[in-house]
Amino acid sequence: MQKVIVIGGGAAGIASAVHLARAGKKVTILEGGERLGRKLSATGNGQGNVTNLHVDATHYFSDDLPKVARALACFGYRDTVEFLESMGGIFLPDSRGRVYPASRQASAVTDLFRFELERLGVEVYTGVHVEEIFANSKLRVTWEGGSMSADAIVLAAGGKAAPNYGTDGSAYRLAEKFGHTVTPLTPALVQLKCDPTLVRGLKGIRIEGGVCVLRKGKLLHEGRGDVLFTESGISGDAIFRASSYCRDGDVLEIDLLPDVDEARLARILAHGEGERTLLCVLPNGLSRFLYKKANGDRSLLIRLIKCFPLPITGNLGFVRAQVTKGGIPLAETDENLQSAFCKGLYFAGEILNVDGECGGYNLQWAFTSAYLAAKGVISC
Ligand SMILES: Cc1cc2nc3c(=O)[nH]c(=O)nc-3n(C[C@H](O)[C@H](O)[C@H](O)COP(=O)(O)OP(=O)(O)OC[C@H]3O[C@@H](n4cnc5c(N)ncnc54)[C@H](O)[C@@H]3O)c2cc1C
Structure with missing residues (x-):
């Protein structure tokens, strides 16, 4: 059975793990923090604004907006709502098109994922901060005191914003080693x-x-x-x-x-x-x-x-920003967000050079890119 490592247990990581496990892959999530989905649980002032009825590429910034548009056409807001509801939730829009769980509790969305990951038998290691990725005949990741091999890796370790949720920008280094560049990083959605x-x-x-x-x-x-x-x-x-x-x-x-x-x-x-x-x-x-x-x-x-x-x-800088503007250029990935430099390495979420406006667009990107990366792994 194909084995996949997901680095990062945020919105993008856990969503891609669900898609992969549903397709029968053996999936392990390695999360540097003590819990999965810590940032997800804090989104939308704790209410979890997961997407927006008005999602399209005009609400995003990236080096390759046509690619963002194609990605959103594959997995847009309806797919997000369907996906989240397939795990048991109910999601409703407000008058501005912002979609929330009916309970208005972001932590409830994280719980849906936790239960689904458990049900699917996804292996989760928390407190594991991946330090390096190696690519030989197989892919391998290492962390202090451990290592693990896999056939594919989804790198979903976030950006540089909101470091108190485990994202301090150190994950870019994991990709730079393979020749990836990182566009200039600035704080976005910030006071x-x-x-x-x-x-x-x-x-x-x-x-x-x-x-x-x-x-x-x-x-x-x-x-x-x-x-x-x-x-x-x-x-x-x-x-x-x-x-x-x-x-x-x-x-x-x-x-x-x-x-x-x-x-x-x-x-x-x-x-x-x-x-x-x-x-x-x-x-x-x-x-x-x-x-x-x-x-x-x-x-x-x-x-x-x-x-x-x-x-x-x-x-107020990265410490108080909700998202990172900049990241790994989409131009350095294929349509399924596979690295142009390392076969089997896929990207999902904020680590990529895509950021959205306020209103659910960033979580939508996390879910869209998670779907694409998983689709790429599944189809190869
Ligand atoms: C306070 C706040 C409120 C927000 N509200 C909204 C909202 O309402 N709607 C919306 O659309 N967006 C919102 N956002 C933005 C949105 O939360 C992010 O864009 C989204 O969570 C990014 O998902 P991600 O999975 O790519 O990264 P993250 O959620 O940041 O997850 C990355 C994970 O990777 C882990 N990690 C990092 N490096 C390593 C490593 N080397 N090894 C192992 N693990 C590692 C981190 O600990 C982290 O858990 C908000 C952000 C903040 C900070």
């Missing part, structure tokens, strides 16, 4: 920083806002969603999405009241009673902050509400 004095007093205020990213006046991205003011900057899903397009020196312009156009706002403010009117329009702390900043200038107040400018000075 943005600005001059703290610009948001002083706003910490904790959350609104639904429109967000534009501008570089030297040129519009790079426009989105809408949760905006949360923090001590040193700005967070929320609209900001995470914007962070994929944004670098230091860019300016965010936030529409703090996206459902009310400027003319209507001007009418409301002209007929209302100054600060009291504003208190009915925006959260208290934000109203007071803006009113004070406008200092009696109504047109400035309207500009601040519809186009609140925040020059970006950085982000």
